[in-house]
Amino acid sequence: GAVVSQHPSWVICKSGTSVKIECRSLDFQATTMFWYRQFPKQSLMLMATSNEGSKATYEQGVEKDKFLINHASLTLSTLTVTSAHPEDSSFYICSAIDRGPYEQYFGPGTRLTVT
Amino acid sequence: AQKVTQAQTEISVVEKEDVTLDCVYETRDTTYYLFWYKQPPSGELVFLIRRNSFDEQNEISGRYSWNFQKSTSSFNFTITASQVVDSAVYFCALSEDRSQGNLIFGKGTKLSVKP
Numbered sequence: 001g002a003v004v005s006q007h008p009s010w011v012i013c014k015s016g017t018s019v020k021i022e023c024r025s026l027d028f029q030a031t032t033m034f035w036y037r038q039f040p041k042q043s044l045m046l047m048a049t050s051n052e053g054s055k056a057t058y059e060q061g062v063e064k065d066k067f068l069i070n071h072a073s074l075t076l077s078t079l080t081v082t083s084a085h086p087e088d089s090s091f092y093i094c095s096a097i098d099r100g101p102y103e104q105y106f107g108p109g110t111r112l113t114v115t
Numbered sequence: 116a117q118k119v120t121q122a123q124t125e126i127s128v129v130e131k132e133d134v135t136l137d138c139v140y141e142t143r144d145t146t147y148y149l150f151w152y153k154q155p156p157s158g159e160l161v162f163l164i165r166r167n168s169f170d171e172q173n174e175i176s177g178r179y180s181w182n183f184q185k186s187t188s189s190f191n192f193t194i195t196a197s198q199v200v201d202s203a204v205y206f207c208a209l210s211e212d213r214s215q216g217n218l219i220f221g222k223g224t225k226l227s228v229k230p
Binding site: 042043044093097104107108109 | 225
């Protein structure tokens with residue numbers, strides 16, 4: 001099946017710094033990718049929809065200036081958490097739509113810890 | 116508004132027991148899709164099943180079975196003869212899109228299967 005990768009798989013950063021998370025579709029082109037956040041022992045919440053070549057669409061309550069999303073190519077979307085704070089610590093999961101079979105595939109997730 | 120409720124937060128069973136995970140959904144759409152995902156401790160989401168709103172046939176896949184009832188807006192998941200490897204968090208999700216885009220997740224049910 002199609003594979004979506006995320007890098008890094010885990011990251012620890014200091015409060016106030018920025019961290020970038022990459023989401024790649026390895027064997028298919030993805031015009032649409034999604035970014036989800038999952039707090040410990042909680043459900044996944046959609047943060048934003050990332051469309052190649054256009055601005056991301058953010059869900060209500062998600063700060064677009066804090067969570068910068070760039071979908072610069074058909075195989076790569078990046079999420080940058082700017083000026084990270086401890087409350088941004090979470091598990092971030094991306095997914096990508098393969099328009100061929102019209103299926104969504106999830107990445108393995110990135111665990112962010114802000115100290 | 117769309118909503119998915121998984122009332123069971125945690126379930127603990129002994130190996131070989133059968134267990135049913137409940138899922139109740141709310142939507143005003145006449146066309147929608149229901150999903151179940153498994154999230155083992157590693158964090159990666161594993162797709163289990165997709166069911167569209169026009170297909171109420173129950174499905175069986177090995178030890179897994181799903182019971183979809185539109186009359187009660189439920190999409191329950193049963194594991195027969197549970198195994199330790201079934202231990203995970205299971206999420207029920209709803210989407211108006213076949214590709215699972217913009218998924219609305221339930222809060223998940225943590226299943227622990229003890230030997």
